[in-house]
Amino acid sequence: MSDDLINIKVNQKEIQVDKNLTVMQACEIAGEEIPRFCYHDKLSIAGNCRMCLVEIEKAPKLVSSCTMPLMEGMSIITNSEKVNAGRKGVMEFLLINHPLDCPICDQGGECDLQDQAMYYGFDKSRYKENKRAVDNKNMGPLVNTIMTRCIHCTRCVRFATEVAGVPELGMLGRGENAEITTYLEQSITSELSGNVIDLCPVGALTSKPYQFKARPWELKRTDSIDIFDSVGSNIRVDSRAEEILRVTPRTNEYINEEWISDKVRFNYDGYYQQRIDTPYIKENQKLSISNWEESLKVLKDKLKTLKPLALIGEHVDLETGYAIKKFMSNYGKDNVECRTDNHAILESLDSYRFNTPLNDIENSDLIILVGTNPKIETPIINHKIFKAYNNDAKVFNIGENISLNYKTEYLGKSLSNLNNENLIKALKKSTNPLIIIGSAFLNKIKKIKTLKSIFSYADKYKVITKEKNNLNFLNPYASRVGQLIIGNTTNNLCEPFSNLKKDNFELVLSFGSEHIANEQFNNCFKVYFGHHGDDGAMGSDIVLPTPLYTEKNGTFVNIEGRPQEAKKCHNPIGSAKEEWSILKKLSDELSFDFIPNTFDQLRSELFDKHPILSDYHEIIVVENSTSITPDIEFEDCKAEYPVSNFYMSDVISKNSVTMAKCVEEIISTPSLLEKSA
Amino acid sequence: MSGNHPGLSNNFSRSGEKFSWSKDNLRSIKNIISKYPKGREQSAVMPLLYLAQEQNNNWISIECIETIAETLNMPKIRVTEVASFYSMYNTRPVGENLVQICRTSPCWLRGSNKITKTICKETKCEINDTSDDNKFTVVEVECLGACSNGPMIQINNDFFEDLDEESTKKIIDNIKEGKPNVIGSQKGRRSSENA
Numbered sequence: 039m040s041d042d043l044i045n046i047k048v049n050q051k052e053i054q055v056d057k058n059l060t061v062m063q064a065c066e067i068a069g070e071e072i073p074r075f076c077y078h079d080k081l082s083i084a085g086n087c088r089m090c091l092v093e094i095e096k097a098p099k100l101v102s103s104c105t106m107p108l109m110e111g112m113s114i115i116t117n118s119e120k121v122n123a124g125r126k127g128v129m130e131f132l133l134i135n136h137p138l139d140c141p142i143c144d145q146g147g148e149c150d151l152q153d154q155a156m157y158y159g160f161d162k163s164r165y166k167e168n169k170r171a172v173d174n175k176n177m178g179p180l181v182n183t184i185m186t187r188c189i190h191c192t193r194c195v196r197f198a199t200e201v202a203g204v205p206e207l208g209m210l211g212r213g214e215n216a217e218i219t220t221y222l223e224q225s226i227t228s229e230l231s232g233n234v235i236d237l238c239p240v241g242a243l244t245s246k247p248y249q250f251k252a253r254p255w256e257l258k259r260t261d262s263i264d265i266f267d268s269v270g271s272n273i274r275v276d277s278r279a280e281e282i283l284r285v286t287p288r289t290n291e292y293i294n295e296e297w298i299s300d301k302v303r304f305n306y307d308g309y310y311q312q313r314i315d316t317p318y319i320k321e322n323q324k325l326s327i328s329n330w331e332e333s334l335k336v337l338k339d340k341l342k343t344l345k346p347l348a349l350i351g352e353h354v355d356l357e358t359g360y361a362i363k364k365f366m367s368n369y370g371k372d373n374v375e376c377r378t379d380n381h382a383i384l385e386s387l388d389s390y391r392f393n394t395p396l397n398d399i400e401n402s403d404l405i406i407l408v409g410t411n412p413k414i415e416t417p418i419i420n421h422k423i424f425k426a427y428n429n430d431a432k433v434f435n436i437g438e439n440i441s442l443n444y445k446t447e448y449l450g451k452s453l454s455n456l457n458n459e460n461l462i463k464a465l466k467k468s469t470n471p472l473i474i475i476g477s478a479f480l481n482k483i484k485k486i487k488t489l490k491s492i493f494s495y496a497d498k499y500k501v502i503t504k505e506k507n508n509l510n511f512l513n514p515y516a517s518r519v520g521q522l523i524i525g526n527t528t529n530n531l532c533e534p535f536s537n538l539k540k541d542n543f544e545l546v547l548s549f550g551s552e553h554i555a556n557e558q559f560n561n562c563f564k565v566y567f568g569h570h571g572d573d574g575a576m577g578s579d580i581v582l583p584t585p586l587y588t589e590k591n592g593t594f595v596n597i598e599g600r601p602q603e604a605k606k607c608h609n610p611i612g613s614a615k616e617e618w619s620i621l622k623k624l625s626d627e628l629s630f631d632f633i634p635n636t637f638d639q640l641r642s643e644l645f646d647k648h649p650i651l652s653d654y655h656e657i658i659v660v661e662n663s664t665s666i667t668p669d670i671e672f673e674d675c676k677a678e679y680p681v682s683n684f685y686m687s688d689v690i691s692k693n694s695v696t697m698a699k700c701v702e703e704i705i706s707t708p709s710l711l712e713k714s715a
Numbered sequence: 716m717s718g719n720h721p722g723l724s725n726n727f728s729r730s731g732e733k734f735s736w737s738k739d740n741l742r743s744i745k746n747i748i749s750k751y752p753k754g755r756e757q758s759a760v761m762p763l764l765y766l767a768q769e770q771n772n773n774w775i776s777i778e779c780i781e782t783i784a785e786t787l788n789m790p791k792i793r794v795t796e797v798a799s800f801y802s803m804y805n806t807r808p809v810g811e812n813l814v815q816i817c818r819t820s821p822c823w824l825r826g827s828n829k830i831t832k833t834i835c836k837e838t839k840c841e842i843n844d845t846s847d848d849n850k851f852t853v854v855e856v857e858c859l860g861a862c863s864n865g866p867m868i869q870i871n872n873d874f875f876e877d878l879d880e881e882s883t884k885k886i887i888d889n890i891k892e893g894k895p896n897v898i899g900s901q902k903g904r905r906s907s908e909n910a
Contacts, residue, residue: 205790210725210799217725221792222777 047113061114062090062103070116073125073154075132075239076191077104080296081200087132087191089154091124092116100124122158129158132189135170136240143187145241147254151189172217178225179699180232180304181243188242190216194234201297202228203424203443218242225704228443229417229684232303236286236296247304247696248284252276260607261288263594264302265353265516265587266688269396269418270596271298275306275588280608282306282588292397292655293596299417300700301684301691308694309586312571315612318581325581330613333580334620338627340563344544345369350376350526351550351568352515352688354617355592355604356651357637359521360644361618362549368630372528373543375535376521378553379680381513382483382532383522386663389489391519392419392597393507394472395657400425402508404468406461407446408453409437409677410476414684415514416597419474426472434461437478437677453479453488453672456495465499472508473501480511482675484532491670493663498670507662512597514681520595523658524648548574549617550584552689567617570689584617585610586690591637593644593651599658601651719843720854721809722802727777727795730808734778736786740766744786757789760797764804773813773871774805802856809852810845812890814838815869819858822865826879830866831855833880837887850891863907864900877902 044057048068055064060083062072075087085105092103095113100121103114115121133155140146172185190209195218198207204227206220220226226234235245257276264271271294276284285306287298317333318325348366350359359376366374377383383390399405399422412420420442427433427444435446436455449455465471473496483489496502496509513519521527528534538558546562548554552574554564566578575581588607595601610616618640625632634640645652681687683705685697736744743766744759751758760783767779775798784791798804805813816831835841838851845852861867864876868883875886875898882901889896899906 199790206792208790208792208796210796211723212800215723215725219725221790221795222727 044108044110046108046111049114049116055108057108057110059108060104061092061094061101061106061108061112064108065092065103065114065116072103072116073158074104075150075154075189076193078193078196078237081193081196084192084196087189088128089125089132091121091128093118093121125158126160129155130160130164133159133163134165135186136189137169137186139187140241142250143184143241144182144244144249145187145238149241150239170214175217175219176223176225177220177234177243178231179696179703180246180300181226181234182246182249183243185217185242187240188218189240190218191239192218193237193239194218194243197234197237198226198228198231200428201233201421201424202226202230203421204228204231207234227704229299229301229413230297230421232300233287233297245284245304247307252278252283257283258607260588260605261603262588262607263516263596263602263604264294264298265594265604266301266305266691267299267416267418267514268392268512268516268518268597269293269416270516270594270600270602271302271418272602273298273302275607277588277607280611282309282607292395293598293600294418297418297421301687301697304696304700305685305691305694307696308570308690308692309588310611311693311695313611314569314571314575314581314583315614316583317613318575320579325576325578328580330615333582334623334627337565337580337582338624340545340565341624341628344563345542346373346545346547347538347543347562348374349378349546349548349551349554350374350517350521351378351548351552352517353587353690354517354521354549355587355590355594356520356524356601357592357640357644358549358617359517359526360524360647361621361632361634361640362547363524363526364632365621365625365630368625368628374526375528375538376518376526377534378551379477379513380481380533380535381477381518382480382486382489383511383527384486384489384493384531384663387523387599387658387660388507388509388663389493390511390513390522391599392474392510392512394510394598396422396598399423399472400429402426402470402472403429403431404434404464404471405431406434406456406471406473407436408456408473408475409478409480409679410474410512411438411440411442411478411679411681412474412476412512413440413442414687415476415679415681416512417684419512419597432464434458434464437476438679440679451677452674454674456492456672457670462499465501470506470508471499471501472510474510474512477513477680478677479675480513481680482678483673484675485673486531487667487671488673489532490667491672494667494670502662504662514687516594516596519597519599520593520601520651523595523599523651524644548578550574550689554578567620568689569611569614570693572689572692574689582620583610583612583614584620585614589614590616591641593641593654595651595658599660600656601654601658603654720802721774721805721807721813721843721852722854724806725799727775727780727798727806728808730771730776730778732778734767734771734776734782736766736782737770740770748787757787757793760787760789760794761801763787764794764798768804772808774808808845810849812851812870814851814853815856815859816853817857817859817861817865817867817869818855819862821858821862822867825865827866829880830868830878830883833883834868834887837884851887861907864904873898876900877904 043054072090074090090103091100093115174183195207199205260275272288272290317328319328433446439448449458501508550568555573555577564578565580566575589610685700691697780794840846867876877900
């Protein structure tokens with residue numbers, strides 16, 4: 039495509055670049071770094087900070103490179119005296135009203151303005167007039183504002199409008215009176231609102247929970263994975279000693295881009311609340327403190343006589359899952375279940391994962407949401423749907439008439455609404471349709487035929503073709519896809535959980551699954567392996583402490599089938615022991631066959647058994663399945679959504695004070711508008 | 716100072732009363748929106764703000780903003796941004812007569828300070844203030860574009876030019892007594908012909 043390439047010069051170096059780029063992007067390709075505040079490659083171009091000035095030959099004045107399109111033969115100079123002087127001038131203006139409070143500013147040490155002032159700032163001020171001060175604005179329980187520091191780059195405004203899809207932020211007034219605020223200072227209602235903290239190039243928007251907690255250079259960085267939804271956003275966990283102080287995103291263009299949800303960003307205070315720090319044994323209907331020796335002895339005796347069943351919770355990593363499977367195989371088959379919500383599946387991988395690569399969602403022109411509320415189940419996927427919507431995709435919704443941040447056409451309550459006339463018409467016209475089947479229906483489906491019909495339907499309307507598979511199954515749990523791949527489920531394809539007869543099992547081992555508290559296990563001996571004391575632990579006979587995902591290494595497979603590693607950040611709280619080592623000890627005492635002696639051995643055994651999992655960061659490739667029935671028939675089932683409250687969807691978030699504040703201020707408090715009505 | 720100017724405030728307030736378009740305005744809105752291409756209806760936000768201000772006693776309340784946002788199907792914050800950007804949309808209640816005194820150089824050289832003093836004295840209110848009887852709100856503004864006839868003031872939609880202390884007092888008195896005023900030059904000039 040030589041048509042699209044043009045020749046330009048950057049600092050006398052000749053390069054060929056795409057003609058649709060801007061001057062700034064061309065300079066980056068040429069290896070020249072351009073200072074900037076308002077420009078961000080995920081947001082629209084505003085051109086209002088003027089920091090990215092460059093000289094272009096034959097142009098009379100300096101131009102802002104972020105807004106300037108390229109032209110054939112353009113010669114750009116980024117390092118001349120004139121450019122430097124121009125940028126210094128801009129910087130002096132930016133600093134006129136910026137307070138000198140870096141020593142008490144949370145952004146200090148990782149501040150764009152601070153860094154660039156080192157290059158372009160003057161050492162003293164020539165400004166003799168009054169400095170302006172701006173009142174701080176309320177933006178909710180997560181975002182702290184010190185608005186005098188704001189330099190009006192409007193990144194946050196553009197983020198809220200273009201990425202989060204909640205046009206609630208804006209710049210009021212003009213000139214010296216310009217102020218960034220939310221509408222009537224209400225809390226931002228987005229599940230992605232925390233990202234404005236990372237976007238803000240200065241310390242105007244900072245994290246409320248992290249306020250005055252630490253300096254960036256004190257923190258230890260650990261790369262990890264968001265396990266609070268199934269998307270597997272890449273995160274970076276910052277800790278000091280044995281405490282996590284904040285969570286920020288890592289860029290992964292294939293998954294979360296540069297964003298993470300507010301849940302994983304802010305619920306880390308819940309990691310340390312209500313922790314199970316030592317083994318407990320129930321005596322006289324009351325859990326009392328025990329020790330490992332005693333509790334394992336009781337458990338061992340029970341394991342000798344009773345027939346066990348293992349339940350796998352939503353935060354269980356693959357290595358643990360594999361160890362559980364290995365341990366349970368000593369008791370026969372069909373005794374491990376991760377689908378504790380009755381998640382219906384077929385055998386093949388493409389019947390329980392998100393088959394469209396997340397990055398391709400935005401290319402779809404027709405999206406059908408079937409029993410899913412992506413806004414609160416998986417905010418990152420919701421953002422991608424919002425992108426598609428902005429590219430003129432039509433969005434249909436079946437299930438409850440949920441409110442999303444984009445317009446949907448509501449078709450009805452039941453699965454059979456897939457046969458809606460309007461929808462069929464649109465499907466026939468569409469070139470790249472996409473279906474998302476959510477847990478609200480998947481957990482209710484009782485007939486395999488219905489699932490197969492969904493495949494046939496997708497096949498009929500070209501949602502599945504030879505080249506692509508746009509029939510997607512979405513569940514909100516981080517562990518699910520991986521556990522299903524390694525086979526931690528019973529053969530029952532639909533309603534696996536309700537069909538677990540209590541008569542068949544006498545001992546239930548729950549690995550972080552709260553479903554152990556269900557009535558169906560009332561007569562069983564219950565053992566809870568977990569980190570947070572909630573319903574699951576309270577009702578159990580033995581409670582064993584295990585580490586949180588930040589306290590051990592582990593592999594998680596995200597919803598599209600991409601294995602990723604969450605790394606250990608600090609040592610477990612209390613006397614928590616990793617699940618596999620507990621099982622190892624029990625195996626030794628029961629003289630079972632359980633070879634791995636270390637975690638690394640366990641992991642390599644897992645990868646030997648399941649080589650597809652060893653390729654980190656790559657989507658597992660499978661053939662499109664051929665589960666097709668000739669006649670399409672949908673059963674009637676009522677949608678029941680798995681997540682009703684974004685901020686409190688799991689045991690960890692439930693114990694987070696920050697999340698509780700969010701519920702109070704964002705969900706429970708009706709907006710000013712509703713109050714007046 | 717500027718924070719108190721009714722047109723240059725970022726703080727909006729509620730009137731406490733529901734705002735819905737009058738029948739006449741609904742008709743004009745239809746006409747205004749039809750001037751913009753399809754999909755660009757939001758461009759009509761400025762004329763609509765003006766209509767709302769006219770209907771709502773010369774100021775834009777939060778209720779007005781919400782009604783406009785609903786009419787044009789746009790986010791409320793976007794309407795708020797526009798309303799706060801332009802000084803001629805009043806974001807807080809003003810008196811029956813909004814007296815805008817030009818204080819830019821030509822008028823100032825011809826004695827706008829004296830006019831300001833006179834007006835403040837006659838209306839019994841400070842700059843950026845509303846009189847107790849809610850008859851007058853007095854503000855100082857920059858050039859209103861009638862420089863050749865300075866000093867001048869604007870009261871609601873009318874210009875009063877070629878002022879001196881006496882004629883200014885007369886104008887205010889007439890308003891107080893409900894008598895009509897001569898619009899334009901107070902010296903009998905037609906437009907800006909040679910004096």
